[in-house]
Amino acid sequence: MTTRAVLYITLIAVHLFVAVSGEKKYAFTLTYPDGFNISINNITIFQHSRQNPMIYVGEGHTNFLGGLGNFHINNVIQDRIPLRTFEHITTADKNYVLFKYSGDEFLCNVTFESTSDSDLVVSTVDVGSTPYQYLWLRVVAEQTEKVFGGGEQFSHFNLRDRTYMPPEIVTVLRADDLKYPIWTREQGVGRDKSNLVTYYADLKTGGGGAFHTTYYPQPSYVSTRKYYLHYKDTNYMVLDFSSPTYHEIFVKGIVGKFYFKTADTMLALVQSLSQFQGRMPALPDWVTSGITIGVQGGTDTMLARLKTVQDAGIKVNGLWIQDWSGDIHTSFGKRVFWNWKLNTTLYTKWNETIADLQKQGIRVLAYVNPNLNKDGDLFKDADSKGYFIKDPKTDKTLLTNFGEFFCGSIDFTNPNAFSWYKDTILRKNMIDIGLGGWMADFGEYLPTTAKFFTGSGETLHNRWPLYWAQMNRIAIQESGKEGEVVFFMRSGYSGISNFTTLMWAGDQNVNFDVADGLASTVVAALSAGVSGIGMTHFDIGGYTTFASMGLKRTPELLIRSGEMAVFTPYMRTHEGNQPEANIQVYSNKYILQHFARLSKAHSLLANYTRAAVAEYIQNGTPVQRPMFFVDQTEKSYAAMYQYMYGPDLVVAPIVTQGATSRDIYLPQGTWINIWDEGEYAGYDKYINMSAPLGKPLVFYNNESKYKNVFKCFKQLPAPPTPPPTPPTTPTPVAPCVNKGAAFGSGVWWILLTVFTVISYL
Numbered sequence: 001m002t003t004r005a006v007l008y009i010t011l012i013a014v015h016l017f018v019a020v021s022g023e024k025k026y027a028f029t030l031t032y033p034d035g036f037n038i039s040i041n042n043i044t045i046f047q048h049s050r051q052n053p054m055i056y057v058g059e060g061h062t063n064f065l066g067g068l069g070n071f072h073i074n075n076v077i078q079d080r081i082p083l084r085t086f087e088h089i090t091t092a093d094k095n096y097v098l099f100k101y102s103g104d105e106f107l108c109n110v111t112f113e114s115t116s117d118s119d120l121v122v123s124t125v126d127v128g129s130t131p132y133q134y135l136w137l138r139v140v141a142e143q144t145e146k147v148f149g150g151g152e153q154f155s156h157f158n159l160r161d162r163t164y165m166p167p168e169i170v171t172v173l174r175a176d177d178l179k180y181p182i183w184t185r186e187q188g189v190g191r192d193k194s195n196l197v198t199y200y201a202d203l204k205t206g207g208g209g210a211f212h213t214t215y216y217p218q219p220s221y222v223s224t225r226k227y228y229l230h231y232k233d234t235n236y237m238v239l240d241f242s243s244p245t246y247h248e249i250f251v252k253g254i255v256g257k258f259y260f261k262t263a264d265t266m267l268a269l270v271q272s273l274s275q276f277q278g279r280m281p282a283l284p285d286w287v288t289s290g291i292t293i294g295v296q297g298g299t300d301t302m303l304a305r306l307k308t309v310q311d312a313g314i315k316v317n318g319l320w321i322q323d324w325s326g327d328i329h330t331s332f333g334k335r336v337f338w339n340w341k342l343n344t345t346l347y348t349k350w351n352e353t354i355a356d357l358q359k360q361g362i363r364v365l366a367y368v369n370p371n372l373n374k375d376g377d378l379f380k381d382a383d384s385k386g387y388f389i390k391d392p393k394t395d396k397t398l399l400t401n402f403g404e405f406f407c408g409s410i411d412f413t414n415p416n417a418f419s420w421y422k423d424t425i426l427r428k429n430m431i432d433i434g435l436g437g438w439m440a441d442f443g444e445y446l447p448t449t450a451k452f453f454t455g456s457g458e459t460l461h462n463r464w465p466l467y468w469a470q471m472n473r474i475a476i477q478e479s480g481k482e483g484e485v486v487f488f489m490r491s492g493y494s495g496i497s498n499f500t501t502l503m504w505a506g507d508q509n510v511n512f513d514v515a516d517g518l519a520s521t522v523v524a525a526l527s528a529g530v531s532g533i534g535m536t537h538f539d540i541g542g543y544t545t546f547a548s549m550g551l552k553r554t555p556e557l558l559i560r561s562g563e564m565a566v567f568t569p570y571m572r573t574h575e576g577n578q579p580e581a582n583i584q585v586y587s588n589k590y591i592l593q594h595f596a597r598l599s600k601a602h603s604l605l606a607n608y609t610r611a612a613v614a615e616y617i618q619n620g621t622p623v624q625r626p627m628f629f630v631d632q633t634e635k636s637y638a639a640m641y642q643y644m645y646g647p648d649l650v651v652a653p654i655v656t657q658g659a660t661s662r663d664i665y666l667p668q669g670t671w672i673n674i675w676d677e678g679e680y681a682g683y684d685k686y687i688n689m690s691a692p693l694g695k696p697l698v699f700y701n702n703e704s705k706y707k708n709v710f711k712c713f714k715q716l717p718a719p720p721t722p723p724p725t726p727p728t729t730p731t732p733v734a735p736c737v738n739k740g741a742a743f744g745s746g747v748w749w750i751l752l753t754v755f756t757v758i759s760y761l
Helices: 002-017 196-205 266-277 299-311 350-359 379-383 415-433 457-478 518-530 555-566 591-604 606-617 634-638 707-715 737-759
Strands: 026-032 035-040 043-048 055-067 070-081 085-090 092-102 110-115 116-126 136-138 147-151 177-180 219-222 227-231 237-241 244-250 256-262 291-295 318-322 327-332 333-338 363-370 371-373 406-409 436-438 484-489 643-646 649-652 660-664 669-673 679-682 687-690 697-701
Touching: 035 116, 035 256, 043 136, 055 110, 055 256, 070 136, 070 679, 092 484, 147 518, 177 219, 219 237, 219 266, 227 244, 227 266, 256 266, 291 299, 291 591, 299 318, 299 350, 299 591, 363 415, 371 379, 379 406, 379 415, 415 457, 415 737, 436 457, 457 484, 518 555, 518 643, 591 606, 591 707, 649 660, 660 697
Parallel strands: 291 318, 318 363, 363 436, 436 484
Antiparallel strands: 026 035, 035 043, 055 070, 055 136, 085 092, 092 110, 110 116, 116 256, 136 244, 147 219, 177 237, 219 227, 227 256, 237 244, 327 333, 371 406, 643 649, 649 697, 660 687, 669 679, 669 697
16 A cells, blocks of 8 residues: 555544534635645735745754854755646645655655644645655745744845845845754854954854844744744744745754734734744833842952942942952953852852842842852762763763863753752742842853753754753742743753743843944844744843953943843843953943933832733733834834834934934824923824934823823933043144054054954954
């Protein structure tokens, strides 16, 4: 009996003896002479014909070259086969299509059906269990269609858009420049191959990144054709938006299911996707009022910094001490000693200090990740128990270079290792000593070549952030601290919102760059929100600093990022990887005055923010929302550097260095400037307005029930006057120096830098 005959018998048996799952919500239409169409609510999803097949299979091999969390992925395609012919079987609740290349035997069986929560579910059989371990699926696209999502993206909100790029870059774009690999990894330093910072990072570690590299990818997107696609598995895959007539989804390995759903509005689509993904719990009340100050250096320094900011009138809700376990120094800057227990030499009088701060309503937060420095005693304990992922060649603990120090990584698939880390580190060493929260860092470094208690590195890689988030959440729940303790993550994948309590955008540069600076945090929040993540925030002031290259934080950047952070769920500063090179919140009176004002502004919004969070938990609407949730116009779709904060505030932060004005898109209705009560009518137009330092463009809806709260912003003190800039003495230039000589010296500096880096490597 042929394979095809067996399949026919199986399908008949299923139809006769299994209860029908429900009415089809999609239309399957055969087309003459050799094709079919599949649509949902008159939205065409698939079109298949001999000339333009919807499915391809292939074989080859994929290389994952990883180091320091950066993965360079190379797909070597040895064969790609279009499946042109098919046989079709229909039942009351499903359609089965047997795709073939040639001859009588099928290569791939695809099932189309509806479920209670999805209009169309597409599942495949055989691909991945045969020599053809690659699959390409084509979804119908339109020329003017826009797509959003893909997890947390930093460069592009509309994943098909490149219009912001300079013309000289657009003209050399390749097809690869429209592809989004779904693989969790370091986001990269710079993320723009045309700038020097990215070049330097690539040269030193291969960690410069690109427009698509992200800590939190997700195999889903939302289309302006009013449907979403979500792939519910953790395979390596690629979302390819390079064609004007179709979107191509590439999947490696055993293929999971594709879920499609339609809705009347983009907002309804995102709400549905959020329900499908799960939602985070409500934030503790203390998070949404005031500011958490990032400090380091021990108890005395921590308390001295606190006094400085409190004396200036800053409303403090927390102190975030990364170095609670000690520190080390590398060429990149100051790093934490990854031995997750309190360093009592650095942080003395801990119990009485914590008790006193709690009386003031101030929490102390720390830092942790799933790796242990080999020089610490916790590493030795875990190593003796066999709790780390292993080197497959030696079957011993795999030591990984994390930047001039080596660590073992806890094997989450080992139940004993999972419990040991949760109970010993998260509960005993952190929650039990009174911490109010922590940054749960990393989760994206997992090598594909390691040996695990169960599973393989490739299949576990995208799932790893979920294990890490789950461990942190369970530790809080088992301690009875749900709703009091908060942890925030940068790495993620589909379903992360079932476990984490908050997200953050990761390590941005301390500048305004669109690819990896302040501007990118706006895109990150919006793309994550469209992907179902309702609450996120970012490091005020950025993180990545290269002082020797001139990349260090300025007062302008710190203040502008603080302005934006007011209109996020959580305000938290970061000193950066080179604290001594960066301007800090506590650096001078001028900065202190700005943040006293901004922290009070955030506190004014506490009840409004909590209501927006409650709305997200109830229906999936993210706290930071794209403008097209309100007005689905071409201008609203293009507004990628502004957002709705809750239902009633339009926020357009200044994300360009030196700018004191910008265009803002106001939706239909009457909108009031939150700073001066000026009234403006909106809808389908941009307005250029002044935004001096300390006053980003923020407007509230005149019909808002929080109108009286917003009016209080006018009573805040005016932004402080900048201190006078000291005069500078021009550097004398010898008469014989000309432009050519000056340029030559610049070239010499670059060559010297490159030579130094190569020598270092």
